[in-house]
Amino acid sequence: MNLGKFLKSKGPLLALAVVLIYGIIIFAIYFTGYHAMPNHLDQLPVTVVNQDRQSKKIANQLKKALPFDTVKTTTDLNQAKHQLNTRKTYLIVAIPKQFNKDIRANKQTTLNFYVNESNQTSVVSGMKSVAQTVGTTVNNNVLLQKGALMIAEPALTKLQTTVKKEQTAAKATVATQKAKIAAAPASSQKALTAQLQKQVASSNQDHNVESRSSKTNDSQ
Numbered sequence: 001m002n003l004g005k006f007l008k009s010k011g012p013l014l015a016l017a018v019v020l021i022y023g024i025i026i027f028a029i030y031f032t033g034y035h036a037m038p039n040h041l042d043q044l045p046v047t048v049v050n051q052d053r054q055s056k057k058i059a060n061q062l063k064k065a066l067p068f069d070t071v072k073t074t075t076d077l078n079q080a081k082h083q084l085n086t087r088k089t090y091l092i093v094a095i096p097k098q099f100n101k102d103i104r105a106n107k108q109t110t111l112n113f114y115v116n117e118s119n120q121t122s123v124v125s126g127m128k129s130v131a132q133t134v135g136t137t138v139n140n141n142v143l144l145q146k147g148a149l150m151i152a153e154p155a156l157t158k159l160q161t162t163v164k165k166e167q168t169a170a171k172a173t174v175a176t177q178k179a180k181i182a183a184a185p186a187s188s189q190k191a192l193t194a195q196l197q198k199q200v201a202s203s204n205q206d207h208n209v210e211s212r213s214s215k216t217n218d219s220q
Helices: 001-010 008-033 053-065 077-085 099-104 121-141 154-182 184-203
Strands: 048-049 071-074 092-095 112-114 141-145 148-151
Touching: 048 053, 048 077, 053 071, 053 092, 053 099, 053 112, 053 148, 053 154, 071 077, 077 092, 077 112, 112 121, 121 141, 121 154, 141 154, 148 154, 148 184
Parallel strands: 048 071, 048 092
Antiparallel strands: 092 112, 141 148
8 A cells, every 4th residue: 555545544534633623622722711810919800799788898898908909799609600710700708698697696607718729829829818818807807886797997907908918929929939940940840830739739728718707896
């Protein structure tokens, strides 16, 4: 069998078709899943979900305090999760139903935080740090004033300052780590990247971060 007949036979043609189809599929997956990340963490949109009608004051305070360029608000957690999965938001701060009622009854309650783990390591790490900071702030500074739950104003100012510092530190850390990986031999870059991701994963809590509420101070 000469070369021409071989190339026109079913085997090579089928192999060529498989290679082309595979390449198209891989390109389509990469193209549709790729989204360029902003250089600064504060440029990423986040969402405050308030499922408790009695907690509007806290929701408004969080929206104003979070130092992000875009802070969305909604009452629909499912819609927010969809936006998280499609990278239209990068952190969800969810106030659950009966949050106000449980705090008034001195019951344990939680703020729920959601982070998309498939994002870049730097984004996941930064958002988890923000979640922990917000959880701690709400946990220690929830007050009952004039019949409404709220967060003490000094705590909100401190929250904003702390998150800004975390954003700056995260940017510097990521830049340093990327520089080290880029300077390493090509054969070891993949292993270094995997090691970095493992370190970040082990140093953060699960994507659902819970914060226990403190007892409210009844001050009218």
